[in-house]
Amino acid sequence: MVNPAANRRGRGMFGCLAPLVLLALLLYLGVKFGKPWFADEQFQDEVRSTAKFASTLSDSAMRARIVAQADSLRLPPAAKKNLRINRLTNPSRVLVETHYEVEVILPFIDPVKLKFSVHAEDGL
Secondary structure, rough: OOOOHHEEEEEEEEOHHHHHHHHHHHHHHHHHHHHHHHHHHHHHHHHHHHHHHOOOOOHHHHHHHHHEEEEEEOOOHHHHHHHHEEEEOOEEEEEEEEEEEEEOOOOOOOOEEEEEEEEEEEEE
């Protein structure tokens, strides 16, 4: 009778556990930090496209579109509260900007605050 344990070279049974744990950790962090980043990208896209249509939209209509997008992305209230829309002359252009922070909660460490700043400028 052959003993299967006799052919082992002394390697541990957990040889592939460390890479799997590392992969799981990277995936977990990617999801935790990826969601706010992706939401910010979508929000920036909306702010840029709203600034492009500034010649046909009023400030209140622009604000309504941007606030609606912030609500649908579940951004913090600061994204709406800090929103500024300025129409500038010489040269004629519109400036839309806001800033906000998102708190990412991770186990065993203090929450991490991610700061986002959105800025769009377009001619009228």
